[in-house]
Amino acid sequence: MDLSAFRDPGIARGLIEAINATKTGPVKIMEVCGTHTVAIAKNGLRAVMPERVTLLSGPGCPVCVTANRDIDTAIELARRPEVIITTFGDMMKVPGSHSSLSAEKADGRDVRIVYSPLDALALAAKEPTREVVFVAVGFETTAPLIAAAILRAEEQGLKNFSVFCAHKTVPIALEALVNDPEVEIDAFILPGHVSTIIGTEPYKMLAEKYGVPGAITGFEPVDVLQGVLMLLRQIEQGRAEIEIAYHRGVLPEGNPTAREMVERVFEPIDADWRGIGVIPGTGLGIREKYAAFDAVKRLPITVPEPTEIKGCQCGEVLRGIILPFQCKIFAKGCTPEHPIGPCMVSSEGSCAAYYRFTDYGRA
Amino acid sequence: MHSDRILLAHGSGGTMMRNLIDEVFVVGFDDDALSRLDDAAALPFPGSRLAFSTDTYVVHPLFFPGGDIGRLAVCGTVNDVATSGATPLYLSVGFILEEGFPLDDLRRILVSMRDAAREAGVHIVTGDTKVVEKGKGDGCFINTAGVGILPEGLDLSGAHCRAGDVVIVSGTLGDHGIAIVSTREGLEFSTDIESDAAPLNALVAATLVAAPDARCFRDPTRGGLASTLNELAASSGVGITVDETLVPVKPQVRGASEMLGYDVFQVANEGKMVAVVPAEQAEAALLAMKAAPYGADAAIIGEVTEGPAGRVHVKTAFGATRVMDMLVGEQLPRIC
Amino acid sequence: MCLAIPARVIELQDNHMAQVDIVGVSRVISLDLVESANPGDWVLVHAGFAIQLIDEEYAKETLELLKTLPFFDEEPLLAEGA
Numbered sequence: 001m002d003l004s005a006f007r008d009p010g011i012a013r014g015l016i017e018a019i020n021a022t023k024t025g026p027v028k029i030m031e032v033c034g035t036h037t038v039a040i041a042k043n044g045l046r047a048v049m050p051e052r053v054t055l056l057s058g059p060g061c062p063v064c065v066t067a068n069r070d071i072d073t074a075i076e077l078a079r080r081p082e083v084i085i086t087t088f089g090d091m092m093k094v095p096g097s098h099s100s101l102s103a104e105k106a107d108g109r110d111v112r113i114v115y116s117p118l119d120a121l122a123l124a125a126k127e128p129t130r131e132v133v134f135v136a137v138g139f140e141t142t143a144p145l146i147a148a149a150i151l152r153a154e155e156q157g158l159k160n161f162s163v164f165c166a167h168k169t170v171p172i173a174l175e176a177l178v179n180d181p182e183v184e185i186d187a188f189i190l191p192g193h194v195s196t197i198i199g200t201e202p203y204k205m206l207a208e209k210y211g212v213p214g215a216i217t218g219f220e221p222v223d224v225l226q227g228v229l230m231l232l233r234q235i236e237q238g239r240a241e242i243e244i245a246y247h248r249g250v251l252p253e254g255n256p257t258a259r260e261m262v263e264r265v266f267e268p269i270d271a272d273w274r275g276i277g278v279i280p281g282t283g284l285g286i287r288e289k290y291a292a293f294d295a296v297k298r299l300p301i302t303v304p305e306p307t308e309i310k311g312c313q314c315g316e317v318l319r320g321i322i323l324p325f326q327c328k329i330f331a332k333g334c335t336p337e338h339p340i341g342p343c344m345v346s347s348e349g350s351c352a353a354y355y356r357f358t359d360y361g362r363a
Numbered sequence: 364m365h366s367d368r369i370l371l372a373h374g375s376g377g378t379m380m381r382n383l384i385d386e387v388f389v390v391g392f393d394d395d396a397l398s399r400l401d402d403a404a405a406l407p408f409p410g411s412r413l414a415f416s417t418d419t420y421v422v423h424p425l426f427f428p429g430g431d432i433g434r435l436a437v438c439g440t441v442n443d444v445a446t447s448g449a450t451p452l453y454l455s456v457g458f459i460l461e462e463g464f465p466l467d468d469l470r471r472i473l474v475s476m477r478d479a480a481r482e483a484g485v486h487i488v489t490g491d492t493k494v495v496e497k498g499k500g501d502g503c504f505i506n507t508a509g510v511g512i513l514p515e516g517l518d519l520s521g522a523h524c525r526a527g528d529v530v531i532v533s534g535t536l537g538d539h540g541i542a543i544v545s546t547r548e549g550l551e552f553s554t555d556i557e558s559d560a561a562p563l564n565a566l567v568a569a570t571l572v573a574a575p576d577a578r579c580f581r582d583p584t585r586g587g588l589a590s591t592l593n594e595l596a597a598s599s600g601v602g603i604t605v606d607e608t609l610v611p612v613k614p615q616v617r618g619a620s621e622m623l624g625y626d627v628f629q630v631a632n633e634g635k636m637v638a639v640v641p642a643e644q645a646e647a648a649l650l651a652m653k654a655a656p657y658g659a660d661a662a663i664i665g666e667v668t669e670g671p672a673g674r675v676h677v678k679t680a681f682g683a684t685r686v687m688d689m690l691v692g693e694q695l696p697r698i699c
Numbered sequence: 700m701c702l703a704i705p706a707r708v709i710e711l712q713d714n715h716m717a718q719v720d721i722v723g724v725s726r727v728i729s730l731d732l733v734e735s736a737n738p739g740d741w742v743l744v745h746a747g748f749a750i751q752l753i754d755e756e757y758a759k760e761t762l763e764l765l766k767t768l769p770f771f772d773e774e775p776l777l778a779e780g781a
Contacts, residue, residue: 003705003758005762006762007680008680009680009681009682011762011765011766012680012681013681013682014765014766015765016681035702041685042679042685043679043681043683043685044679044681044683044684044685045683047683047684048681048683088696088697088698088746089624089695089696089697089698090695090697090698092695093692093695102692113695113696115623115696115698115746115747116728116729116746116747116748117746117747118729118747118748119747138698141703141745141750142698142745142746144732144748144750145732145745145746145747145748148729148731148732148748151731152731193703193743193745193750196703196743196750196751197750221679221680221681222765226761226765247754247757247758247760247761248753248754248755248757248758248761249703249743249751249753250751251751255732255733255750255751257731257732257733257734258732258750261731261732336688336691337691337692347624347695347697348697355688356686356688357685357686357688358685358686359671359674359686545724551726552724552725552726553724553725553726554723554724554725555723556723556724613723614722614723615722615723615724617722618704618721618722618723618724619721619724621702621704621721622704622721622724622726622744624702697702698702698745698746
């Protein structure tokens with residue numbers, strides 16, 4: 001199968017023409033997935049949109065929306081001498097109240113980057129005298145993997161593996177954004193791979209209750225353009241539906257096996273979204289049955305009261321109220337070399353994407 | 364040698380060290396000047412200007428697909444000297460070995476260095492070894508310093524790039540970085556990608572003959588093409604624009620980069636050169652590079668522009684433009 | 700948190716694992732979430748797990764339709780699951 005056609009410039013140009021031929025606007029379209037943030041920035045797609053179409057970035061970077069308290073908890077776990085922290089690379093440099101996993105590693109703590117939670121399981125089997133803790137951050141794309149890892153750990157009888165779970169879920173958060181009086185959204189580019197897991201059902205209330213159309217979109221340039229075109233046509237035609245543009249990766253029913261595993265291992269809890277606040281029911285907690293794999297229950301730690309960063313406007317960026325270069329400290333004091341907030345630190349934070357790939361806000 | 368491992372005693376200056384030098388280093392390097400074991404090598408030097416460079420190698424793992432720390436240590440410094448247009452002649456080498464380091468591994472590294480030196484036509488003429496306690500070193504660290512003869516009148520510099528100049532790269536990008544990361548615990552994947560570590564002095568010399576007004580050469584090592592182009596743009600106070608569709612990248616390197624969330628422009632290379640040449644000499648330079656060792660996949664990838672100064676842009680496949688940013692800290696794999 | 704890439708299943712292994720190929724790079728991943736994958740199938744891989752089978756037919760259809768751009772009619776653009 002040759003999927004390079006989804007990067008084909010000819011097809012992309014056709015889509016760009018079709019987008020420019022639509023009549024509707026001004027229109028604000030928000031994406032809520034860090035991978036979309038980067039895809040749009042890296043392919044220069046904002047520049048080819050008509051003036052009346054604004055592409056906003058929302059809270060789609062799970063690393064960016066991880067609260068200080070959660071980072072601080074991971075750090076306290078790292079400070080226990082028997083613990084090996086295993087984490088995705090994305091989390092390493094994110095600042096908590098006083099430190100980061102990267103800084104802890106420099107201080108001599110055992111912090112290791114892995115590509116997959118399976119690598120953490122293998123490590124636990126190899127190091128029976130140590131406690132392997134996996135820092136689980138991510139949305140519904142990643143939660144099933146962690147559920148599967150916990151089930152494998154149980155099956156293997158691993159006694160030294162646990163998860164610090166800071167997972168969040170997307171649909172209810174989207175509803176909160178729609179209800180936020182400061183936020184204006186006309187349509188959503190919905191996250192492709194989250195939807196691979198959850199399908200279309202959880203988003204339907206956006207269209208049915210609030211009249212906000214959504215298009216489940218993939219990540220190649222042609223995919224993003226197709227998603228935008230579908231949304232503009234919905235608006236033009238006065239429709240509000242949840243459509244799948246990313247046909248090849250998403251079925252309307254999603255992945256039931258993955259969802260069933262998530263439901264078996266996790267239960268919905270409240271979650272604290274950095275910059276937004278607590279959104280009830282948007283977190284995942286490890287069920288009592290699997291408490292043996294819950295790092296926070298297994299390992300005695302005290303997490304000091306978190307402190308917030310002064311001057312940081314990540315909250316407004318994450319809700320799409322301002323664009324990154326409209327933040328007062330963007331590129332002046334807050335840069336990738338010296339990041340103040342998570343939107344600049346994370347490789348897919350909006351501010352980092354704007355800073356790295358565009359000239360906005362730079363001398 | 365009675366031991367099969369490096370011991371602290373091997374670094375202490377006594378007979379054990381002498382045995383190590385005679386039986387392992389001198390034999391391994393097999394160089395006349397070095398074999399005299401004087402404190403300084405006295406060498407013929409046919410010129411009045413020299414190019415001088417040093418670099419230290421701490422790569423891990425020491426042995427990786429396509430090479431090892433020894434090959435890197437020779438090729439890296441040879442290439443740095445070559446970027447000035449000089450003919451590299453002599454290398455010094457300093458080792459910091461960790462107590463317990465297997466002698467067989469050391470022998471392998473020395474042979475690798477000897478072979479790379481011979482390929483490049485340089486001599487390893489003087490060296491030093493220290494041994495540190497177990498736990499205080501990553502097996503083996505190597506420093507090499509190199510000198511070469513600079514022809515009269517040649518003045519290549521990263522500050523000489525001008526609007527209208529052409530940017531050429533000598534081959535496929537990202538091979539070394541991906542080869543290294545494929546061995547890293549927790550990230551392993553199998554691939555036939557090998558490090559591209561290679562001496563490029565012959566390639567640079569051939570290109571200079573075809574394009575005598577070349578502005579500069581740079582090897583895009585750590586930080587990849589992005590670091591190199593950003594540095595050149597800043598040094599010269601110009602802009603650079605690269606056409607994404609023209610940059611040669613092996614499909615497996617692209618695949619691995621996508622899997623790990625890496626930007627291929629930021630991945631390290633150890634056997635590639637970036638050359639900036641005046642537009643009228645670009646075709647000739649390209650042909651010369653393609654005919655030179657390790658240059659078969661050379662390609663013109665972009666041009667120097669008026670500005671904005673210090674900024675590097677990429678023209679995407681759809682004609683849109685974005686910035687080519689430089690790596691900030693370490694390159695970390697991501698799943699987001 | 701959505702970096703998932705297409706990979707072709709080469710060989711099934713014990714314990715719901717499989718070897719997959721991603722443009723010449725091969726890795727062993729888990730099929731816990733896509734139990735029906737077989738050698739020759741394409742799957743989306745995220746952090747060491749297959750998360751869905753990729754439907755070749757859908758991919759082809761989408762491309763055929765996109766290639767007929769620009770659109771002048773009011774047909775929905777391959778909408779699904781409304």
